[in-house]
Amino acid sequence: MHDEEPAGTDLLTPQARSTLESSGYGSWREIAKADAVSLAFGFPFPESFPTDELAHSVEVVFDAEGPQALQYGGGEYATRLESFVREREAARGIDPVETSVLLTNGATHAIDSICRAFLEPGDVVAVERPTFMGSISVFENFGVEIDGLAVDDEGIDVDALADRLETRRAAGEPTPTLLYTISDFQNPTGATLSLDRRKRLLALADEYDFVIVEDGAYTDLRFDGESVPPLAALDDSGRVIRVGSFAKTIAPGVRLGWLVAPEPIRDAIDALAAGGTNTFTRSVVGHYCDAGHFDDLLPALREAYATRRDRLLDALERHLPPEATWTEPDGGFFVWIELADTVDTDELLDDAIDAGVTYLPGSMFYPDDGGTNALRLSFSYADPDDFDGAIASLADVAADQS
Ligand SMILES: Cc1ncc(COP(=O)(O)O)c(C=O)c1O
CATH class of the missing domain: 3.40.640.10 (Type I PLP-dependent aspartate aminotransferase-like (Major domain))
Known part of the structure; x- marks a missing residue:
């Protein structure tokens, strides 16, 4: 094993170095490891695999x-x-x-x-x-x-x-x-x-x-x-x-x-x-x-994801404060949420993980600065029975920052 940086790293291109440094994948791994309800990743739910x-x-x-x-x-x-x-x-x-x-x-x-x-x-x-x-x-x-x-x-x-x-x-x-x-x-x-x-x-x-x-x-x-x-x-x-x-x-x-x-x-x-x-x-x-x-798989998937979306939207309706806004997609995996201007979703993430829920901060989706008070929730992966509790926890930690 190398105690220091492997010699070859010096020869990486400046672009490769900068990609490595700015890569969101490091923080992804942290989010993935968290023992919490994962609303972070756009993964299909495992039971959907044929x-x-x-x-x-x-x-x-x-x-x-x-x-x-x-x-x-x-x-x-x-x-x-x-x-x-x-x-x-x-x-x-x-x-x-x-x-x-x-x-x-x-x-x-x-x-x-x-x-x-x-x-x-x-x-x-x-x-x-x-x-x-x-x-x-x-x-x-x-x-x-x-x-x-x-x-x-x-x-x-x-x-x-x-x-x-x-x-x-x-x-x-x-x-x-x-x-x-x-x-x-x-x-x-x-x-x-x-x-x-x-x-x-x-x-x-x-x-x-x-x-x-x-x-x-x-x-x-x-x-x-x-x-x-x-x-x-x-x-x-x-x-x-x-x-x-x-x-x-x-x-x-x-x-x-x-x-x-x-x-x-x-x-x-x-x-x-x-x-x-x-x-x-x-x-x-x-x-x-x-x-x-x-062709047989698609109708079942659409039905399962529609139910998941509806359950997530219900939970948002129940728990998020009036100043929060969110999208209501006709398909896909994601809902985009904007919280109060005072909330910084990068900073909020640790508290959210401690409270038992993960998401991806809005800033990850911007090629420049932006998305500070936004976050993406995925309804594709976690057990829908956990959505309500997870959103209640998210609303609690966000309230502390509002
Ligand atoms: C818009 C979009 N394009 C592409 C991909 C990745 O697709 P693939 O796994 O086939 O590379 C994703 C997955 O998150 C996506 O959301």
Whole structure:
């Protein structure tokens, strides 16, 4: 063991060092270790994992094509998964002729691969503010300027974006190369981008020549209301890359996601994504989906998450003080809460953990300063029977700071 820093650490790039220092993952581990009701992480609840069906798919894959499934490139079932994803995206209105699918090791891997193809240090990436911290850190790794735009209950503020773009152009500053949006049940606010804003966003992308990365990690988990067509379905100029994941539906551990993009863009990203994807889990999930299990799984998941959301919202209604506000998502995993201005949710966290509840402080979701009095609660993981007590405890500790 090394008593001091291993010699090689000196050779880490400044970017790697700075990512390590600023990484939220250190504090995540502390939160994860806490012996408390976890409303912090966007993990699916363990009983949702279709373990029996996946175990059966493993057997079938081994029996039918074991050596190919274990080989570079995979076999028939790995290929079928690509067709399955293509058909599902086509059913959402995305043109299967103009676009093609690239399977990835999760949505984050897809986003990282997109960045490799499009970003150089000094470029600008526009994001929602707040947004998913995992994506913020991917963008930071590319040495870009991250420009955050406010989000309300209809998603990213497109008027503010139009003003920002105009100001940048007038000042001779660079305009964004990419705009990253979580269009359905955004992480962390739960907001869904309205149809009108989707159309205006596409018009701005045309006018200012940027690519939209549409993260649909939660699209399949709508419990209420009508689906809104994806940006990728509304786009007719080939500047939207849509990203998806099986992490929130089948299981994070299968490490499988995808992107859908116009073919030359998909091919460029594929050529840059070193190492390829896990053909074995692709084959297993390929069989699982082909057998109809994914389509059977979704209704049960939506029902379970809707009940969880309702129980969390009931608890918030019962215990939070009148000055607190929160979102009421139609899908996904998260509720975003703003407490009194005097509350600092980073400081509150230790008290909350002592009182038996964890959450993620709002500041984690900002590419800059912000979110001090906000926090994200996830209804996806903990036992819903614990929600009421956990929120009562949270309200108590917050009252001490108000
Ligand atoms: C918006 C969003 N995108 C992507 C991910 C990560 O997806 P994956 O596990 O497939 O990398 C998450 C998970 O928290 C998320 O909330």
